[in-house]
Amino acid sequence: MIGTAIQIAMVLLGVSLGLATLRLLLGPDITDRILALDTLYVNAAALLVLYGVKLGADRYYEAALLIAMLGFVTTVVLSKFLTRGDVIE
Amino acid sequence: MSYMTLLELVVSVLVVAGAGFSLIGSLGLLRMPDFFTRLHGPSKATTLGIGSLLVASAVYLSVRGPGLSLQEFMIPLFVAITTPVSAQLLAKAARHRRRPGSEGWTEDDQVRKR
Numbered sequence: 001m002i003g004t005a006i007q008i009a010m011v012l013l014g015v016s017l018g019l020a021t022l023r024l025l026l027g028p029d030i031t032d033r034i035l036a037l038d039t040l041y042v043n044a045a046a047l048l049v050l051y052g053v054k055l056g057a058d059r060y061y062e063a064a065l066l067i068a069m070l071g072f073v074t075t076v077v078l079s080k081f082l083t084r085g086d087v088i089e
Numbered sequence: 090m091s092y093m094t095l096l097e098l099v100v101s102v103l104v105v106a107g108a109g110f111s112l113i114g115s116l117g118l119l120r121m122p123d124f125f126t127r128l129h130g131p132s133k134a135t136t137l138g139i140g141s142l143l144v145a146s147a148v149y150l151s152v153r154g155p156g157l158s159l160q161e162f163m164i165p166l167f168v169a170i171t172t173p174v175s176a177q178l179l180a181k182a183a184r185h186r187r188r189p190g191s192e193g194w195t196e197d198d199q200v201r202k203r
Contacts, residue, residue: 029124032124076175
């Protein structure tokens with residue numbers, strides 16, 4: 001039962017990654033693209049955690065945590081750059 | 090119902106619900122008409138999605154693995170702290186870009202009654 005549920009969840013997360021990629025390509029303004037990139041980061045971390053559950057290994061959460069941190073820093077830096085024209089003043 | 094069956098049921102429901110919430114968030118990101126409405130989808134639904142996925146992972150690995158694995162809860166904690174911050178910064182940046190005369194400003198923003 002867990003194997004089937006994980007496969008369904010992987011398909012759902014893959015579709016969600018595809019939708020975010022579509023918004024990343026379409027996005028009318030650059031803020032839409034930044035938001036789509038942030039969503040892609042969080043969904044990639046979720047997919048990695050799911051892969052760890054599938055394998056029964058608890059070492060994938062560190063990589064997922066790293067991806068989540070990189071996504072946060074990327075979003076903050078990009079929106080800071082858009083607002084102020086500079087990252088570190 | 091035996092103990093293992095109950096565990097499998099809980100983990101399966103949590104995993105599918107988490108992935109479904111992530112899908113709803115991305116669907117909102119794609120389908121909403123305006124940037125400030127688009128911001129709602131990922132910032133709320135995706136947090137809930139990764140939260141329930143990590144709860145499922147912690148429950149499953151605590152029972153199947155060598156011991157209690159509570160370090161998994163660092164990720165939902167981190168995401169729950171950082172997502173409002175990044176959403177607020179993004180909204181600020183978008184608001185800044187839509188001022189009259191700035192680079193991202195369009196005629197639509199002038200007409201729109203918001």
